[in-house]
Amino acid sequence: MISIDLHSHTAYSHARDSVADMYASAVSKGLSIFGFSEHSPRPEQYNYPTEYRDRLSAHLLDYVQEVTELKNNPGPCRVLFGMEVDWFEADQDFVAGACRQFPFDYLLGSTHFLGTWGYDGGTTPWEAMDEQARFATYEAYFKTWTKMLASGLFNIASHPDLIKIFTRDSFHSWIVRDESQRLVRHALTVLKDQGMAMEVSSAGLRKPCREIYPCPMIMHLAAEVGVQISFASDAHTTDDVAYGFPSLASYARSFGFTHSTYFAGGQAFSVPF
Numbered sequence: 567m568i569s570i571d572l573h574s575h576t577a578y579s580h581a582r583d584s585v586a587d588m589y590a591s592a593v594s595k596g597l598s599i600f601g602f603s604e605h606s607p608r609p610e611q612y613n614y615p616t617e618y619r620d621r622l623s624a625h626l627l628d629y630v631q632e633v634t635e636l637k638n639n640p641g642p643c644r645v646l647f648g649m650e651v652d653w654f655e656a657d658q659d660f661v662a663g664a665c666r667q668f669p670f671d672y673l674l675g676s677t678h679f680l681g682t683w684g685y686d687g688g689t690t691p692w693e694a695m696d697e698q699a700r701f702a703t704y705e706a707y708f709k710t711w712t713k714m715l716a717s718g719l720f721n722i723a724s725h726p727d728l729i730k731i732f733t734r735d736s737f738h739s740w741i742v743r744d745e746s747q748r749l750v751r752h753a754l755t756v757l758k759d760q761g762m763a764m765e766v767s768s769a770g771l772r773k774p775c776r777e778i779y780p781c782p783m784i785m786h787l788a789a790e791v792g793v794q795i796s797f798a799s800d801a802h803t804t805d806d807v808a809y810g811f812p813s814l815a816s817y818a819r820s821f822g823f824t825h826s827t828y829f830a831g832g833q834a835f836s837v838p839f
């Protein structure tokens with residue numbers, strides 16, 4: 567049974583519910599560890615359809631204080647203080663600064679942007695692409711993802727194949743190719759060498775791709791390379807907390823995984839699920 571959820575958001579960004587309500591939901595779902603991983607504010611030029619920059623920037627310290635209070639006064643479920651930090655290839659000093667802001671237990675590294683394009687923000691640009699253009703975009707994504715992994719700034723690589731969000735079938739046609747698998751296998755080797763864990767996330771089940779992040783082929787490659795995994799819901803509401811965890815557990819087990827990893831104070835801990 568999975569009892570650890572390491573990826574969640576609150577009303578301080580673009581999610582719905584408060585820190586206290588998310589924690590109450592984690593308790594009611596019987597979790598033993600719940601990680602808060604609010605987004606980190608983005609630089610000006612990186613725009614997003616569900617923009618929350620101003621609100622989050624104004625309230626970041628409130629968020630940190632609320633999570634820290636919960637962490638220091640634990641109830642039935644232990645709290646970890648994390649953050650989901652965007653990888654901006656052209657603004658790496660900004661990224662490194664965001665990672666040093668607070669005494670985090672762990673950091674999620676996320677590639678939501680290719681250049682300044684937030685590719686998961688809407689389906690329109692994807693509809694305009696033919697298969698060749700999509701394949702080139704997947705390749706660009708995994709090259710950028712590898713740089714994020716190699717930066718050494720993060721503990722967990724979140725939603726590893728988020729790039730498939732609107733074009734799952736094209737993505738599956740891409741990932742079966744030898745050169746795609748070489749690229750992804752190299753990325754996973756970097757991930758492992760950095761001591762990171764790969765997130766296995768039920769968020770994909772709630773998105774247009776209707777598939778767990780990452781896809782079966784990447785799970786297979788991850789098992790071959792021997793990477794650690796972490797489980798997450800990427801909850802944006804109290805209902806999402808621990809969403810689909812029985813499915814995540816049987817999915818991961820089918821590739822031979824028996825343990826998941828969490829990070830506290832930057833240190834990795836492996837526990838059976």
Ligand SMILES: [Zn+2]
Nearest residue numbers: 650676724725
């Ligand atoms: Zn994300």
Ligand SMILES: [Zn+2]
Nearest residue numbers: 573575650800
């Ligand atoms: Zn998230």
